[in-house]
Every structure is written in structure tokens, then in C-alpha cells.
Amino acid sequence: MENPTQKPTIILGVIGADCHSVGNKILEMFFTNEGFKVVNLGVMVSQSEFIDAAIETDAGAILVSSLYGHAEIDCQGFRERCVEKGLDSILLYLGGNLAVGKTPFDVVEKKFKAMGFDRVFPPDVDLKEVAVLLRKDLAERSQLQPAPCP
Amino acid sequence: MTSPNVISIDIGSTFTKGAVFALDAPHPSVLRRAACPTTTDDLRRGFSQVLAALCGLPTETPWQEIRPVAPVRFCSSAKGGLGIVAIGLVPDLTLQLARLAAMSAGGKIVKSFAYALTASDVAELERVRPDIVLFCGGTDGGNTAYVMQNAARLAASRFEGPIIYAGNRVAADRVADILRPRPVAVVPNLMPEINVVNLEPVREKIREIFLKVIVAGKGLSEIVQRFQTEARPTPLGVYELMEAIPRIRPDWDDVCAIDLGGATTDFYSNTESFLETDSVVLKGIREPRLKRTVEGDLGLRVSAPALLDSAADYLAAALKRVGLSEAALREYVARLMRDPGHVPDGPHEKTLDALMAEACVYLAARRHAGSFRETYTPQGRVYLQTGKDLRRVRRVIGSGGYLSTCEDSGLMARAFRQLKVAGPEIVLAPEHPVFYADAAGLFPLLGNLVAVSPEAAVTLALDSLKPLELQESPC
Numbered sequence: 001m002e003n004p005t006q007k008p009t010i011i012l013g014v015i016g017a018d019c020h021s022v023g024n025k026i027l028e029m030f031f032t033n034e035g036f037k038v039v040n041l042g043v044m045v046s047q048s049e050f051i052d053a054a055i056e057t058d059a060g061a062i063l064v065s066s067l068y069g070h071a072e073i074d075c076q077g078f079r080e081r082c083v084e085k086g087l088d089s090i091l092l093y094l095g096g097n098l099a100v101g102k103t104p105f106d107v108v109e110k111k112f113k114a115m116g117f118d119r120v121f122p123p124d125v126d127l128k129e130v131a132v133l134l135r136k137d138l139a140e141r142s143q144l145q146p147a148p149c150p
Numbered sequence: 151m152t153s154p155n156v157i158s159i160d161i162g163s164t165f166t167k168g169a170v171f172a173l174d175a176p177h178p179s180v181l182r183r184a185a186c187p188t189t190t191d192d193l194r195r196g197f198s199q200v201l202a203a204l205c206g207l208p209t210e211t212p213w214q215e216i217r218p219v220a221p222v223r224f225c226s227s228a229k230g231g232l233g234i235v236a237i238g239l240v241p242d243l244t245l246q247l248a249r250l251a252a253m254s255a256g257g258k259i260v261k262s263f264a265y266a267l268t269a270s271d272v273a274e275l276e277r278v279r280p281d282i283v284l285f286c287g288g289t290d291g292g293n294t295a296y297v298m299q300n301a302a303r304l305a306a307s308r309f310e311g312p313i314i315y316a317g318n319r320v321a322a323d324r325v326a327d328i329l330r331p332r333p334v335a336v337v338p339n340l341m342p343e344i345n346v347v348n349l350e351p352v353r354e355k356i357r358e359i360f361l362k363v364i365v366a367g368k369g370l371s372e373i374v375q376r377f378q379t380e381a382r383p384t385p386l387g388v389y390e391l392m393e394a395i396p397r398i399r400p401d402w403d404d405v406c407a408i409d410l411g412g413a414t415t416d417f418y419s420n421t422e423s424f425l426e427t428d429s430v431v432l433k434g435i436r437e438p439r440l441k442r443t444v445e446g447d448l449g450l451r452v453s454a455p456a457l458l459d460s461a462a463d464y465l466a467a468a469l470k471r472v473g474l475s476e477a478a479l480r481e482y483v484a485r486l487m488r489d490p491g492h493v494p495d496g497p498h499e500k501t502l503d504a505l506m507a508e509a510c511v512y513l514a515a516r517r518h519a520g521s522f523r524e525t526y527t528p529q530g531r532v533y534l535q536t537g538k539d540l541r542r543v544r545r546v547i548g549s550g551g552y553l554s555t556c557e558d559s560g561l562m563a564r565a566f567r568q569l570k571v572a573g574p575e576i577v578l579a580p581e582h583p584v585f586y587a588d589a590a591g592l593f594p595l596l597g598n599l600v601a602v603s604p605e606a607a608v609t610l611a612l613d614s615l616k617p618l619e620l621q622e623s624p625c
Contacts (some may be wrong), residue, residue, distance in 0.1 A: 009291070017527040021433075037291070039344045044431045044534065045525075052240040053344050057292035068528050 013045035014075030061091035079116025095121035155220035239287035256383030287319030387597020414452030558621035559585035
């Protein structure tokens, strides 16, 4: 990662046809205060918008929110599309109300991890915990990365 | 204080035109006009003929001997305009902004490339020989890998013209090092952050390079020196005029202009690009309030063959409407290619010209305007907007050889009406436009005056416009 402030860049947004904007603003404030450079794409963000923004900003992670129960359809093929676009090792986080009804969270988590998300969070997760995991995951990924172009 | 009179000359690809303007407030006026065919081998001859005529001298007076009666300002679209290659990273982000910046600086995009340049991209770049390469990619602090790699490709290419770098600031020094000794100018990033647009430094640099490098050929630099003046690309003057119109006359806000020529169709708009409401979400970049697009495949003469392909569907429907065959149109275009100076002969050819003009207006507007896509969400119906919203535009000005001679609004109104039946997307075209013609053909000349006196330029421009009545006859 290479930016003037040396802050890790993360992309934030609510996927699909989902207009829930309050939580999105809270996440932006929280991660900014935690020392991340947050690129917030807002609500109703498509997979390709997340990916395009990540390419231009050289982001280390994409944090996807979904509140309205359609995450499974909206997130289908997200990892594959990242790989197609050259973002082979980008971190993908997902959180929110990820399924309708009373599906146990471990079933939900398993499903989205199988889709290629690195971490999956329920709506009541402690954000401090997410920030800790994110820093740790980013540090690990950056060691795996080949050295940047000279 | 400047002299109250100014001489303005426009060296076009076909004609060199000029006028002497009296700038006296509040009633500026046109004192004298002159025109002659552009002398493409040495632009000075046509220029001096027009200047001599404007100064009341015999037209054969050598340019070195002319003492102009007022300060001279001139613009040029000679050589078919300022050709720019745009290189960006993601097509919808930095590349799209590079294209907008180039066009709003009076340039014409001859080719654009996204992501990493390949060997064949570089070969293509060498083939099209642009006047300028506009090179960007990455937000500040964002991706550097692509611009570094592309810089190396450019450095190894045979292209030796000016390069403007407007990409990731973090990579700027290294990019400049790689590209040296090529002429490379580094300007601030045109997209420093996602959703932050900064086109002005790029536009300013393109203008500067135009003055220093591009005008050097065909005798233009001698004109610049002799008359202590500066040259600008003609479309940049019109762009500045379009900027000044609502600034000087707020009642003329929300305005468009279409300059339809033989080689290109230019579309200008000055209106807010996006109005935030609960039911509209903007996708992609927020386009600037003042915008110009240039369509190199839409034109009535040089570009007529390209128009047949680009507007095939529109032309087919229009031909059916007037009862003419596609073969007749192809034959007419072939004739224009053999003889570009051909003047339409008889009612059939006039109708064919009108249909082609209508197709140019339609497609230029279609590409300039944004669109809505309707989606249903659990929170209700929402429109996704991409591009620029022109719905509030109240006035549309037709300029250039063809549209300025329109007698009524039939042609432009028909093309704009067709925008409303364009398929699954809702085109954000002007809802209730009133049409005008630049009947005196003053727009390019007045573009030169904006820097001297925007008030006089705007007053002269608006006074010279002819409101077009709605009639259904072809113009």
C-alpha cells in the first residue's frame, strides 16, 4: 500500500438495491476514527463500482454492507469478479442482515465464506473487534504481496 | 483599459472568417465582417486577406505591412482540431474524466486506453499521431502500478509529442523521470479522490500547450508574434462563451449549444448535472456543470461515411418517413466524398442533408445526456442516474454552417423528441426546450472576446440569436 499518510485504504458501501444509509455513515465515521482512509461509495453500490474504486485507490479491503436480506443474490460472484479484474488478494468483508428469517448465523457465515468473503459479521458485531481483525488481516496480506513496482 | 474595438478572426478548416467588434457598453456592435477560403498550405495568406479587409485595406496587402485598426485575437480549428489520446485506469472513472477534460479544453479524443497499455495499444497510439497525450490513473495515494507500467511503455514508444500527466500524485516524480527527456508536464490529479473531480489544471495545461506547440505550424506562430496576440482552439472560445452566458445573464441559465460541422458535432451544456432527491441515486462520476462533448463520427461532409454507420438505425427510420431509399443516401454520400465542396442540388439532396443533420443532432444529444434507469427496492421506486441531467435546459442554440441557417425549429425539435422514445432507459434530455439559431454565425468569433469583455461578448451573442418557430417543414 502506498499513500502519503500511510493509512490503509478501505472501500465501504451498501450493496445492491439497498438504500439503508444510516449504518453506512456510522461505519464511515467509525473506521475513519480508527485511522483508516475510508472511501465511502454510499448506498446502492454495484459489484463493479466497489471493484473500480478499489483499483483506482489501491485499497486493501472492501467492506460490503447489506441490510435488506438480499445479500446472497447481490454478492454472488463478487470474489470471481475481483480476480478477473486483477484484485487477486483483496480482503472482502461482509456484514449486516444477511439473510431473511431465523437462519442461524453460523450457517449464514459458512455460505458467504464459501462465496469467497474473508470475514462475515452479524448485525450486532462489536465494531472495535472488526477494526482489530481488519488491521491484522491487512498486515498479513501485505506480507504476502509481491513488492510494489520500482 | 483596452481599446473599445477588437478584431476577431476564426481560422476554420474551410473558411477563415473575421469581424471588427465595437465593445461600447451597453450597446456593443459588429462594425465590419470578412471571410475567405482557408489557405491550408500557409494559413497566413487567408488570415491576412481577412485582416486587410477588416482594416479597409486591399486584400492583397502582405501581412507584414498590415497595421491593424484594433487589437487582434484569433482562434483556429485548423488541422481538423486538437487531437488528444486519453490514457486512464478504470474506464468509468479516471479515463472518463480524462476524456471530459480533453473535450472541454477544445480537444478531440482520437483514441482512449484503459488499464495497462499493450504493445498493440502503443502501435495504435503511434499510428494516430495525437497532438497531446493526456495520461492519468489512480487517486492520490492510490494505484501506482498501472501508471508506472504505462509510463515505461510510453517512454519506449515512438511518440515524441507533449505528454500531460494528471494521475496519482505519489507516482508523479517517478513517472516524469521515466518519461524524460520527452516533453512531460505534471499537473494535479484530475481525480484526487473517488468522486472528486479536478479538471481545471488539465484544461489550463492543454491550452498552454496549444499556444506553444500546436500553433507553431503553418505560419500561425508568425501571426502570433506579429500581432502580439494569442491563439486558442476555436471550441475553447465557444466553451468560454457558454460559461459566460448564464454568468452575465442569469435568465439564460440552463442552456445548450450544438455546433454541427462537416467533420464533428460539438455539444455544449451549462446546467447543474445532478439534483439530489430521495428517489434518485447518482452512479459514476458527477459531471461538471459546464460540459462539452465532441463527436468525431458525426458530421455532414468529411464524417458523412462514419455517420452512415453510427446512425444507421436512425437514418433508416428517417428515410422511411420521407420516402427516400437508403441507396439514394449512400449515393449522395459517395458524391460528397468525391467532391467535398459539393453544394446540395435539388430537393432530394437537400432533404438528405437535413436527415443527416437531424441524425447528428440526435446522436450528439443522446451521447451528451445522461439517463435514468428505474429500479424497485424494498424502500420503493428509485431512479439510478448516470451522466448529466439536461431536463431543466430551456434553450438550445444551433450553430455551425448548417444549423445556423435553420428557418424553423423542425429539425432540432424532431431529433430531441426522438430522445424520449429511446428504449429501456429514460434519456435525461431537455423537457421543453426552445430552439435558437446562431443566424449571424458569430459564436466562434465571439468566443475570442470573452477574455476581453464577457459582457460585450454575451450581449452580442444573445442579440444575434434568432428564435426558431416550431414548423414541421425540413430546414
